[in-house]
Amino acid sequence: HLNQEHQSIELENWWNQELNVLDWKNPPLLRCSVHRRCEETFQLTICDHHSIIDGWSIAILITELLGIYNQLILGATTEVKEFDPLNLTFAEYVRLEKEAASSLDFESFWEEELANCSITKIPRWSTKELVHENINNSLTIPISKDIQDGLKNLALESYSSLRTVLLSAHIKVLSMLSGQSDVLTGLVLHGRPETSDSDRLIGLFLNTIPLRIQLEGGTWVDLVQSVRDAEGKVLPYRRYPLSKIFQINGGNQ
Numbered sequence: 001h002l003n004q005e006h007q008s009i010e011l012e013n014w015w016n017q018e019l020n021v022l023d024w025k026n027p028p029l030l031r032c033s034v035h036r037r038c039e040e041t042f043q044l045t046i047c048d049h050h051s052i053i054d055g056w057s058i059a060i061l062i063t064e065l066l067g068i069y070n071q072l073i074l075g076a077t078t079e080v081k082e083f084d085p086l087n088l089t090f091a092e093y094v095r096l097e098k099e100a101a102s103s104l105d106f107e108s109f110w111e112e113e114l115a116n117c118s119i120t121k122i123p124r125w126s127t128k129e130l131v132h133e134n135i136n137n138s139l140t141i142p143i144s145k146d147i148q149d150g151l152k153n154l155a156l157e158s159y160s161s162l163r164t165v166l167l168s169a170h171i172k173v174l175s176m177l178s179g180q181s182d183v184l185t186g187l188v189l190h191g192r193p194e195t196s197d198s199d200r201l202i203g204l205f206l207n208t209i210p211l212r213i214q215l216e217g218g219t220w221v222d223l224v225q226s227v228r229d230a231e232g233k234v235l236p237y238r239r240y241p242l243s244k245i246f247q248i249n250g251g252n253q
Contacts, residue, residue: 007037015045024049032065050204056190057202086197093193093205100239109237110210110248117212120184122177158224167211168220168227175215187211187231189238208242209234 002010014035022029029049036042044065046058053061064083100106155162167187174183192198192205213230215223 004037007035011035011043018045018047022047022049024051052204053202054190054204054206056192056199057204060200060202086200088193088195088197088201090201090203092195092198093191093201093203096191096193097207097239097241100237101241101244103240106237106240107244107248110240110245113212113234114210114245114248117184117210118180118182120174120178120180120182122174154220154224158221158228160224160228164228164231165224167231168224171211171213171227172215172223181215183213183215185211185213187234189235191239207238207240209238209240210245 018031018033029052031047033045033047034042035045046062048058151162151165155165158165171183171185174185175181186208187210188206188208190205191207192201211227211230211234213227
């Protein structure tokens with residue numbers, strides 16, 4: 001029997017192998033694994049490919065799994081309570097996406113939104129310096145409480161969310177790196193049907209759409225408010241497929 005330290009090492013090695021074998025061309029694209037740590041505890045690991053499920057859906061899946069598990073723990077060994085049937089299926093999302101893809105209004109909106117736009121290019125490292133390995137890297141940067149408070153105050157002052165404040169900072173950095181005042185970036189939005197029970201559907205409901213911001217000087221409040229307004233402008237057109245948007249922009253990605 002391995003101690004806790006050695007268990008963690010073995011699980012980390014297993015996890016790295018699990019990530020490397022996850023190929024979107026070969027099912028299954030979602031796998032659940034259970035490792036028993038001791039007599040009282042176990043570790044549940046869910047490995048999935050992002051092409052079939054989003055973060056919201058993962059939360060739903062885990063909640064339902066733990067709900068069933070708790071029922072069994074409490075003694076419901078013969079009959080597990082079934083979940084109430086949903087009023088809609090994933091097919092409704094597919095219908096909405098197809099409807100958006102064939103809409104002339106959606107097409108006209110994106111043609112106008114992207115008219116005369118230029119691709120935001122940022123400096124890159126030389127490809128000779130890159131090591132092409134399937135490794136997931138991350139960089140953790142601590143943010144002081146003073147900066148956190150300042151970001152929250154900026155959100156309040158500009159009548160925006162903290163998310164929009166951070167998106168504005170991202171756009172400002174792109175402008176500084178590229179030397180462009182006309183910045184084009186990608187915005188990931190969900191397209192879940194706006195009906196009852198859509199919050200319980202499991203699947204991938206995300207789409208990436210362009211967000212174009214003209215930086216015209218002014219204060220941080222001005223920038224955050226312009227980003228907030230731009231987000232609101234594109235929101236109704238968020239289900240238009242990115243592949244169709246590429247076609248509108250002459251295939252320029």
